[in-house]
Amino acid sequence: MCINISAKYVKELRNQTGAGMMSCKKALQASQGDMKLAIENLRKQGLASANKKSSRIATEGLIESYIHAGSRIGVLLELNCETDFVSRHSEFHLLAKNLAMQIVACPDVQYISIADIPQNIIDEEMRIELSKEDLKNKPDKIKEAIVNGRIEKRLKELSLLDQAFIRDTDLSISSLIDQKIALLGENIKIRRFQKFILGEGILKKKVDFSKDVLEVLHS
The missing domain is CATH 1.10.8.10 (Ubiquitin-associated (UBA) domain)
Structure with missing residues (x-):
């Protein structure tokens, strides 16, 4: 227990x-x-x-790509380490592949960490929460507590490092990277990623790819 x-x-x-x-x-x-x-x-x-x-400079690494079945969504990811030796290690390559698949499986993820979320995005989320009907008649202190809790939850939804790992939901992406740092003996950093969705920006039905990715993992 x-x-x-x-x-x-x-x-x-x-x-x-x-x-x-x-x-x-x-x-x-x-x-x-x-x-x-x-x-x-x-x-x-x-x-x-x-x-x-984690404070050590990491300038080596690789650029990983993942294109989901059906070729309707793909990800490019840059994952950094300290040496070329580790960048060729199978565990490092597997981590990069898992991270790319994770990004596809998490439709809300847009940033690496909460610290990367621009203040104007946070302000906009705060404005949306404060205008919700269920808060109108609540006392200010209770309203503040509810809004802060909802904002914290929303920011975690936007942050890759705060996601539960799709292969082991008891493990966060941040903890997964910590494990690989311990295993490989070098600093590992997600430098950047870009998600490409077919027809993005065109008015169309939104597709959630998380279920599809999970089916690929278990097939």
Whole structure:
């Protein structure tokens, strides 16, 4: 049975190890809140040093492409690492392919992280939420709390790093990359991506490709 771990305790473990937030939370739950055991487990997994590598310059890597069955949607993705050696590694190539498929499967994803979302987009989402009918008669404090919660949820929908990995929904994309940093021993960064949808910009029926991608994964 998983115990409830406070965000403050998770942050403390992250500060001590440099591991990702989700990895820290899972380590604390597995150790029943024992900080020393959680640190030991993270070190065994190689995750304790992943965040420390995240500041290192990554200029090598590859450009991955994925065109979904039917050729109606495709993605180009640039994934960076530190050396040409890692850029040729099969795990790095698999990560790039999985990330490209992830982008196709997540129709709302437009940015790499929440930090990349322009302020004008955030302001527009805030304006939309504040104008919704179900908030009109609520007290200001309650309205503020509801809107902030909805905005946080919406920004995560737009951010690739905050998505649940389609092959393992208990794992976020951010944590997946942390795992590969630990495995390959180098910083790994998603530099950019571009999604191409057939007929985009023309008024037509919107198609959700997430179900199709999942069928490809399980076929």
